[in-house]
Amino acid sequence: MRQKNRSRYLGDLLIYLAIIGAALWGLRIATTAQAYNWQWYNVPQYLYKIHEGVVYPGPLLRGLITTMQISAGAMVIAAVLGLLVAVLGMSGSRVGRILARGYIEVVRNIPILVLLFLFYFVVAPIFGLGRFASGMLTLALYEAAFAAEIYRAGIEGVPRGQREAAAAVGLTRAQQMRYVVLPQSIPLILPPMTNLAINLIKHSAIVSVIAIFDLANEGRNVISETFMVFEVWFTVALVYLVITTALSFLATGLERRFARSRASARAR
Amino acid sequence: MVDAVSPDRPLAVELRGVCKWYDEFQALKDIDLQVRQGERTVVCGPSGSGKSTMIRCINRLEEHHGGEIRINGESVELYEARPHLIRQRVGMVFQQFNLFSHMTVVENCCLGPIKALKLGRAEARERAMHYLEKVRIPEQADKYPSQLSGGQQQRVAIARALCMSPQIMLFDEPTSALDPEMIQEVLEAMIALAEDGMTMICVTHEMGFARTVADSVVFMDRGEIVEQAPPSEFFTAPRSERTRAFLDKIL
Numbered sequence A: 001m002r003q004k005n006r007s008r009y010l011g012d013l014l015i016y017l018a019i020i021g022a023a024l025w026g027l028r029i030a031t032t033a034q035a036y037n038w039q040w041y042n043v044p045q046y047l048y049k050i051h052e053g054v055v056y057p058g059p060l061l062r063g064l065i066t067t068m069q070i071s072a073g074a075m076v077i078a079a080v081l082g083l084l085v086a087v088l089g090m091s092g093s094r095v096g097r098i099l100a101r102g103y104i105e106v107v108r109n110i111p112i113l114v115l116l117f118l119f120y121f122v123v124a125p126i127f128g129l130g131r132f133a134s135g136m137l138t139l140a141l142y143e144a145a146f147a148a149e150i151y152r153a154g155i156e157g158v159p160r161g162q163r164e165a166a167a168a169v170g171l172t173r174a175q176q177m178r179y180v181v182l183p184q185s186i187p188l189i190l191p192p193m194t195n196l197a198i199n200l201i202k203h204s205a206i207v208s209v210i211a212i213f214d215l216a217n218e219g220r221n222v223i224s225e226t227f228m229v230f231e232v233w234f235t236v237a238l239v240y241l242v243i244t245t246a247l248s249f250l251a252t253g254l255e256r257r258f259a260r261s262r263a264s265a266r267a268r
Numbered sequence B: 001m002v003d004a005v006s007p008d009r010p011l012a013v014e015l016r017g018v019c020k021w022y023d024e025f026q027a028l029k030d031i032d033l034q035v036r037q038g039e040r041t042v043v044c045g046p047s048g049s050g051k052s053t054m055i056r057c058i059n060r061l062e063e064h065h066g067g068e069i070r071i072n073g074e075s076v077e078l079y080e081a082r083p084h085l086i087r088q089r090v091g092m093v094f095q096q097f098n099l100f101s102h103m104t105v106v107e108n109c110c111l112g113p114i115k116a117l118k119l120g121r122a123e124a125r126e127r128a129m130h131y132l133e134k135v136r137i138p139e140q141a142d143k144y145p146s147q148l149s150g151g152q153q154q155r156v157a158i159a160r161a162l163c164m165s166p167q168i169m170l171f172d173e174p175t176s177a178l179d180p181e182m183i184q185e186v187l188e189a190m191i192a193l194a195e196d197g198m199t200m201i202c203v204t205h206e207m208g209f210a211r212t213v214a215d216s217v218v219f220m221d222r223g224e225i226v227e228q229a230p231p232s233e234f235f236t237a238p239r240s241e242r243t244r245a246f247l248d249k250i251l
């Protein structure tokens, strides 16, 4: 058993090494072909600057802050809007159900880039919205459609008898939802919601195209000034990776915690 | 033995010509049923005969499509938009217990009183403990449903329903999901309730319970009430051939 584990571990290691080797080799070919001049030592000043003992964020970190602001705002709106759409879609009202279904289908079947342009050039002028608001709202509208599906699956994952029992003790429909169904659907909703947040952060790079200076756009700017194409894109990718990986660890942790509390509730 | 109910008591539940369809399929055909206040009615019949559908129409978990249902003399149509007001007066116990799994036993019992009846926490808790004692599991008050046996869960479900101080209690096969050794403890809780004079409609195949407790036994088949009689007649001299065939099978 132990022997087998070790040999599998060794096999995995060899595969990793082979992949990294291949990547480095490809990189070497690419850089030598362009006679690439590596300047890693120049990268930190674009992340942060120290002036008279005080640390200031450089363009890349400022971009990251913008990315996080847009993502956080969009996530909150998407979470609320998604719940509204989900509840509307499961309501007794036929019109409500059609509206919710229509919204989800339309949003899911249009590329987010097109959605962004539609919003920025068509909707935003009507309401006098700026770039930042347009970017944030487009992301929110887009992810809300997926959030609604997550809520729906979570709510439908709670056995029907729970809702009937809540009805039977005289609760209104809204109370049945609030006190019985939603609390029990949280363990089903949280893990996919964290994945949605990860996707949202990645998708947020698209706001670059309406001249919002997020992390990806700042990266592009730095490159156009310095021509450090490889270093900057590697750095930008790494920053995204750190944020999303941290979130996905959180998701795994949550999943495990809920799985454990369910299991121990059963065992007790 | 529980005392019989005098026939001049007012009607608690009254069904007249009640019909119900699931698409093309007619689940209830022209159902007539009268239950007086304090009366205990047992409903039996083969699987799929419409027993659950009938009692779920009474507390509006299902809608009926023809005929009339009255509770304490009031038509349920008056409450079409606010069925929760009916359910606050008509308690229900389910075959699968359906305890709220994210709440402790006492929280299960307090939810309805606090949210629907707007009782204070202390008062709701006191009431919960009172009924948990009645069903004889006050010591489990702070456990979660998953930590209890089936019989205990069903007794909590009965206490939870009673905490709403209902005027009528509906039971949908409360013992058929239980292991045999747990059936008795649930039946005892139901018998105690009957002795207190609760109006009860029980779907059950526990014929011993029907004999000791019921004022009236209803036999349903294929969406119809085939026969209704006091237990003494129902078990010894069933009028219908279908009733006889059914009794032969389950007794």
Ligand SMILES: Nc1ncnc2c1ncn2[C@@H]1O[C@H](COP(=O)(O)OP(=O)(O)OP(=O)(O)O)[C@@H](O)[C@H]1O
Pocket: B022, B025, B027, B045, B046, B047, B048, B049, B050, B051, B052, B053, B054
């Ligand atoms: N939601 C539903 N949709 C369609 N048909 C249904 C639905 N609920 C019940 N039925 C049908 O209505 C008939 C009566 O069902 P009901 O549950 O009332 O029977 P029952 O007498 O309670 O049976 P059991 O002893 O199995 O609980 C059955 O034939 C069933 O298939």
Ligand SMILES: [Mg+2]
Pocket: B051, B052, B053, B172, B173
């Ligand atoms: Mg049934």
